[in-house]
Amino acid sequence: MFHKDEYIARRKQLSAAFQSGILLFLGNEESPMNFLDNAYHFRQDSTFLYYFGIPEPQLAAVIDLDENQVTLFGDEMSIDAIVWMGRQKTLSAKAEEAGITKLVPFQHLDQYLAKAKAQGRAIHFLPPYRAEHKIKLAELLDIKPAQVKEKAAVSLIKAVVAQRSVKSALEITELDKASVISADMHLKAMQLARPGMSENELAAAVHQVALTAGGQLSYPIILTVNGQILHNHYHGNILKEGDMILNDSGAETPMGYAGDLTRTFPAGKKFLPEQRDAYNIVLHSYQEAVQTLKPGRRYIDVHYQSCLSLAEGLKTLGLMKGNLEDAVAQGAHALFFQCGTGHMMGLDVHDMENLGEQYVGYTDELQKNTTQFGLKSLRLGKALEEGYVVTVEPGLYFIPELIDQWQASNEFSAYINYDKVQAYRNFGGIRVEDDYVITADGYKKLGKDLAISVEAIEEIRSTAY
Numbered sequence: 378m379f380h381k382d383e384y385i386a387r388r389k390q391l392s393a394a395f396q397s398g399i400l401l402f403l404g405n406e407e408s409p410m411n412f413l414d415n416a417y418h419f420r421q422d423s424t425f426l427y428y429f430g431i432p433e434p435q436l437a438a439v440i441d442l443d444e445n446q447v448t449l450f451g452d453e454m455s456i457d458a459i460v461w462m463g464r465q466k467t468l469s470a471k472a473e474e475a476g477i478t479k480l481v482p483f484q485h486l487d488q489y490l491a492k493a494k495a496q497g498r499a500i501h502f503l504p505p506y507r508a509e510h511k512i513k514l515a516e517l518l519d520i521k522p523a524q525v526k527e528k529a530a531v532s533l534i535k536a537v538v539a540q541r542s543v544k545s546a547l548e549i550t551e552l553d554k555a556s557v558i559s560a561d562m563h564l565k566a567m568q569l570a571r572p573g574m575s576e577n578e579l580a581a582a583v584h585q586v587a588l589t590a591g592g593q594l595s596y597p598i599i600l601t602v603n604g605q606i607l608h609n610h611y612h613g614n615i616l617k618e619g620d621m622i623l624n625d626s627g628a629e630t631p632m633g634y635a636g637d638l639t640r641t642f643p644a645g646k647k648f649l650p651e652q653r654d655a656y657n658i659v660l661h662s663y664q665e666a667v668q669t670l671k672p673g674r675r676y677i678d679v680h681y682q683s684c685l686s687l688a689e690g691l692k693t694l695g696l697m698k699g700n701l702e703d704a705v706a707q708g709a710h711a712l713f714f715q716c717g718t719g720h721m722m723g724l725d726v727h728d729m730e731n732l733g734e735q736y737v738g739y740t741d742e743l744q745k746n747t748t749q750f751g752l753k754s755l756r757l758g759k760a761l762e763e764g765y766v767v768t769v770e771p772g773l774y775f776i777p778e779l780i781d782q783w784q785a786s787n788e789f790s791a792y793i794n795y796d797k798v799q800a801y802r803n804f805g806g807i808r809v810e811d812d813y814v815i816t817a818d819g820y821k822k823l824g825k826d827l828a829i830s831v832e833a834i835e836e837i838r839s840t841a842y
Contacts, residue, residue, distance in 0.1 A: 378430040378632075379547055381476035387428050387540070388440055388447060388476075394536040397442050398499030401490070402428065403510050404436035404451075418593065423724035424503060424732075426633050427541055430475045433468070437486050438477070443498070448479045450486040490517050501530035503537065506731040531736075538729055538736050542721065543764035549814055549823075551634035552722065552766055555595065556812050556824025558628035559636030562586040563827055566600065566624045567642050567834065571842040576600055576612035579622070587628040595635035595726045599625035604641060604806030605774040607716060620644035621652055621805055627726060635726040637768050638827065639810035646838045651804070653831055655773055658690030659807045660829065662771040666718055670761065670769070670813055670820035675743070677758035680718040683771045684710050684751075691773075696801070699792045709789035711751030712779060712798070719768040720756040722812060727756060728766075761815045766823070770810030777802045 378384075391400070404425045407416040421432040429438050429449065436451040449472045454465060472480045481489070493500060500518065504526050505511045515522040544552065562583045569582050580600045587594055601609040602616060604623030616622065622644055627636035641656065643649070648656060666683040688710045691697040696713070697704060704710060721728035721737060729737045738757040739745045746752045757767065780802055782788075784795040812823040828834045 378471075378474055381474055383545075383547060384428060384430050385476040390540055391428065391536055392440055392442055395442050395501070395532070398501055399442065399490075399493055400440040400533060401500055401502040402438045402440075403502075403505070403513065404429075404431070404438070405434060405507065406509055407434050408507075420593075421633070423633065423729070424537055424541070426724055427537075429477070431468075431471045432633070433471065435483060437483065439489070446479060447477050448481055448489075449475075449477045450481050450483045450489075452483050487517060494518070499530075501533040503533060503732060504529035534732050534736050538732055541723060541729055542737070543762060544723060544766050544814065545764075548634065548723065549764075549766070551630050551632050552636070552812065552814070553823045555592070555628050555630050555634050555636030556638065557636075558587060558590045558592060558630070559595075559626065559638045559812075560824050560827040561590070562626050562628060563624055563638055563640050564837070566622070566626075567640070567828065567837045568841055570616060570622055570642070570644055570838075572616050572618045572620075572644055574616050576602065576614050576616070576622075579616075579624075580612045583624065583626050590628060591631055593629045595627040595629040595637060599623065599639075602644065602805065604772075604808065605776050605804075606806070607774065616644040618645045619649060621648070621807065623806055623808055625808065625810065629726075633724050635722055635724070636824065637722060637726050637810065637812060638824075639770055639772075639808045640827065640829065640834070641807045641809065642834045643838060646841070647835050648831060652807075654694065655690075655804070656807050656831055658687060658694075659771055659773055659809055660831075661690060662686035663769055663809050663811075663829075666769050666771060667811075667813065667820065667822075670767070670815060672763050672815055672817065673760055675758060675760045676719065676738075676767065677743070677755065679769070680755055680758070681705060683718040683769075684714060687714055687771060687773065695794055695797045697792055698794055701792075704789070704792035707789065707792075708749045708751050709792040711749075712783055712789070712793060713773050713775065714771065715751050715754065715774060715776070715779070716772070717752075717755030717757065718771050719810075722766045722768060730756070763815055763817050765815045766812060767815070768810055768812055770808055772806060772808030774806040774808075775801045775804040 402425050405422045409416050438449050453468050511522050511525045514525045565586050580598045597610050602614050602620040623641045625639040629635050662683045665686045666679050669679050684705045688701040740759050813820045
């Protein structure tokens with residue numbers, strides 16, 4: 378946990394955005410894998426962590442704006458829990474570390490909210506992303522589960538997003554740690570990979586680095602020779618000479634902050650010539666996108682710059698043609714780049730995504746395009762601000778099924794040379810990605826240097842086996 382003054386200040390800032398009522402926050406619960414006492418790794422709700430800092434299950438908290446009182450609802454360990462888990466720091470001690478002076482048994486939350494509701498007081502809460510939270514909120518507030526999401530407070534969503542989007546110096550330090558560990562994970566993969574090894578072996582080695590550093594994964598590892606599958610969590614393939622390995626993996630620090638890096642490298646010692654050419658197109662797109670990062674710059678324009686750079690590179694390969702600005706505006710490039718160039722990061726690898734992309738990545742003035750293929754997958758479009766932390770991650774992905782579908786309907790034939798694209802149908806995918814904090818005059822890369830050029834990657838691969 379940070380010092381209690383940090384959490385007190387965060388709650389004070391949030392409270393200042395409201396006149397009256399109650400702000401309700403539910404912590405996460407244990408989630409059983411296959412029976413009650415065999416649970417998945419516990420992860421506290423990120424907004425609860427942000428304002429209260431306690432990474433324990435079965436907690437709730439309220440900020441009473443009228444009484445100027447913060448109350449934590451939870452229970453001390455029972456003797457049965459102590460028998461199985463050992464004596465832990467008491468909940469009252471953890472509450473004190475978070476700057477909370479009032480601790481009440483969890484079972485009293487129901488009557489507390491019932492009294493507030495009877496008084497006609499507004500109860501503000503965030504939209505739930507877990508089924509048990511939806512049910513719990515429905516019971517606590519006496520509404521139907523189907524009504525919970527629509528009754529979530531948009532005012533609270535916007536206030537939380539505005540506050541959590543701008544990272545403090547303490548948070549940036551944590552995010553930098555996460556990126557450092559993530560870079561170590563990627564370096565280990567580049568050093569160990571060799572033809573004949575399974576993806577499983579390599580993914581296990583990557584995971585080990587995160588655990589050894591005292592953290593966890595910030596999301597399931599994507600490590601695959603089939604990089605054209607954007608979120609490929611299958612690790613059953615055997616590496617062979619001529620393959621490219623796409624490794625998208627990141628560490629989460631013990632404080633809960635995420636890293637998110639991607640590198641693509643050859644399973645052998647060198648890229649094949651066509652792989653080198655395509656890789657350099659992606660790398661150039663990445664470099665151009667990074668150079669445009671600064672406060673006031675709309676991320677949708679960073680995305681367009683990245684897409685245009687990719688299209689220009691594809692034209693040199695003979696895969697695209699015509700007026701490329703028009704091609705990108707219409708979405709023709711999305712045959713090769715189906716997703717967005719980046720997203721917000723923080724306590725979540727896709728920061729605050731549970732609160733809604735329309736609030737986190739966009740504004741009332743800049744609405745998300747939810748219909749154009751490719752653009753509808755851009756999670757971040759709004760203007761950047763100092764203190765934002767974002768990813769930059771362009772890529773090229775050759776998806777045979779998509780190529781066949783577009784060619785059959787003659788989609789964007791004015792911009793795409795399908796006869797030449799067919800030669801790449803089994804090429805796979807390439808992505809590079811790093812994490813950046815927006816500074817007063819531009820940007821700063823988080824973490825430490827990690828090989829990204831063809832030459833630097835091949836130098837590491839030359840001694841790998």
